[in-house]
Amino acid sequence: MATTHTTAAPRAPLSVPARPPGRRRKATSGSGRLAALLISPTLLVLTIVVLYPTIVALKDSLFGTPGLDPKTGFVRDTDPFVGVENYTAIFGEASARFWNAFWNTTFLTVTTVALEAVIGVAMALVMHRAFQGRALVRAGILVPWAVPTAVSGLLWRWIFNSDGIANAVTGQHVLWTTEGFHAKVAVIIADVWKTAPFIGLLVLAGLQVIDKAVYEAAKLDGASAFRQFWHITLPLVKPALLVAVLFRTLDALRMFDLPYILIGAQKTSVETLSMLAQDQAANVRFGPAAAYAVILFVYVFLIALAFVRLLGANVVGDADAAPKQGRRRLRRHTEVAA
Secondary structure, three states, X not given: OOOOOOOOOOOOOOOOOOOOHHHHHHHHHHHHXXXXXXXXXXXXXXXXXXXXXXXXXXHHOOEOOOOEOOOOOOEOOOOOEOOOXXXXXXXXXXXXXXXXXXXXXXXXXXXXXXXXXXXXXXXXHHHHOOOOOHHHHHHHHHHHHHOOHHHHHHHHHHHOOOOOHHHHHHOOOOOOOOOOHHHHHHHHHHHXXXXXXXXXXXXXXXXXXXXXXXXXXHHHOOOOHHHHHHHHHHXXXXXXXXXXXXXXXXXXXXXXXXXHHHOOOOOXXXXXXXXXXXXXXXXXXXXXXXXXXXXXXXXXXXXXXXXXXXXXXHHHXXXXXXXXXXXXXXXXXXXXXX
16 A cells, blocks of 8 residues: 655744834833833932032032131131142141041941841841740830930940949949040940841841741751751841841941940040031031041942942842752752761
């Protein structure tokens, strides 16, 4: 019997209707206008709150203090234009006070943020656990963060008084609010007590999105509580922790009210750049005060830029990064256990 082979005729390619040439451009332009409309209030607020004061401060830093005009012998009615003399004076004749305030600012920032990160993570772990009375514990931990800084400074000033609670507990007679390293310690303790709950709150938000199946699988593999924390919890909450550390670093760099109220003004031990700028403005030296403010702004900007450039991927985060990273950590831990 002869077998006949039938060859199917090739199908004609489906014709996709051509999109009108102006439709894609029109949709894109419409989305762009909508995006510009939605972010315009934010840009307006940033312009009023950030950009305009920065430009004004930069302009004022180029003017000096009114005084006698050497040409006329009369007192000037307006601030004289001095160019960069305010900046050269900061790094020249006033360099000792400036560098003292600069190192005080840096030391207080590094110390307080490091302690707050450690204590904040511990607070988040406690608040994340399920136990009776957890809501009360969470409220108690977050209360210090809700207290205004001025009230917190007055409270700790009473605690660190010569006959206050701090000396009564330690059995020593330390003058905490006078010059010396103990003044730095007092500021560090007060600042950590107030703002560690802020880091704890952000880390708690990161803990609540971790899949519990990762921990259950780690327990089946025999992982201890410390290994679970080190290899699973800490890597997965790193984006939230880094954001919290960044916010706290930028906030601590402009520290003013807490040391000003707790220790006092013009105290060499705790004088920060913000306190130095305020002192110049209080003495009607607005040009040097603006110069200090501009230098502080540049310092904060460079720290933020370096932080984002070095840790940008971890700060921004990724929606799929946490589950993938958790699976990689779990797979690596399983291979080690095996």
